[in-house]
Amino acid sequence: MVQITVNGSVEEIDADSGTPLIHILRNHLGLNSPRLGCGLEQCGACRIQVDQKLVYSCSTSLGEVNGKSITTAEALVQDGALHSVQQALLECNAGQCGYCLSGIVMAATDLLKHNPSPSRVDIQEALSPHLCRCGSHNRIIKAIQLAAEEHHHA
Numbered sequence: 001m002v003q004i005t006v007n008g009s010v011e012e013i014d015a016d017s018g019t020p021l022i023h024i025l026r027n028h029l030g031l032n033s034p035r036l037g038c039g040l041e042q043c044g045a046c047r048i049q050v051d052q053k054l055v056y057s058c059s060t061s062l063g064e065v066n067g068k069s070i071t072t073a074e075a076l077v078q079d080g081a082l083h084s085v086q087q088a089l090l091e092c093n094a095g096q097c098g099y100c101l102s103g104i105v106m107a108a109t110d111l112l113k114h115n116p117s118p119s120r121v122d123i124q125e126a127l128s129p130h131l132c133r134c135g136s137h138n139r140i141i142k143a144i145q146l147a148a149e150e151h152h153h154a
């Protein structure tokens with residue numbers, strides 16, 4: 001039995017400790033924001049936070065997160081309101097299929113927490129582990145810039 005805290009709720013998970021965390025989140029807990037892309041730390045679609053650090057849930061096992069606190073993109077929606085990064089992605093029509101976006105939202109919110117006024121290069125660097133097969137990177141970067149500006153004026 002492994003105990004983890006997921007988006008603030010304590011969960012006891014009865015599964016093989018070698019199970020990739022993404023399967024636990026999606027299949028045991030019904031949290032579908034982390035997406036399985038490559039399974040090899042090459043696309044970022046599965047990225048979440050463990051103890052406030054970005055990790056790849058495809059390559060992290062359940063056993064490795066025993067006792068830790070996990071945050072997925074679901075936690076960014078507060079009282080039905082989207083996070084400013086999510087809102088900006090929508091406003092900029094940044095996503096096409098959207099498959100990459102949960103991972104990107106996790107990276108972007110992490111960036112803004114540490115660097116509230118990122119330059120375009122800062123954003124590009126923060127997103128470098130993330131692939132977007134739809135080629136939406138430019139609009140995604142614009143959206144994150146917009147969210148950062150709004151943060152600033154808030």
Ligand code: FES
Binds near residue numbers: 036059
């Ligand atoms: S699915 Fe984890 S990095 Fe691609």
Ligand code: FES
Binds near residue numbers: 133136
């Ligand atoms: S919007 Fe389709 S992969 Fe990024």
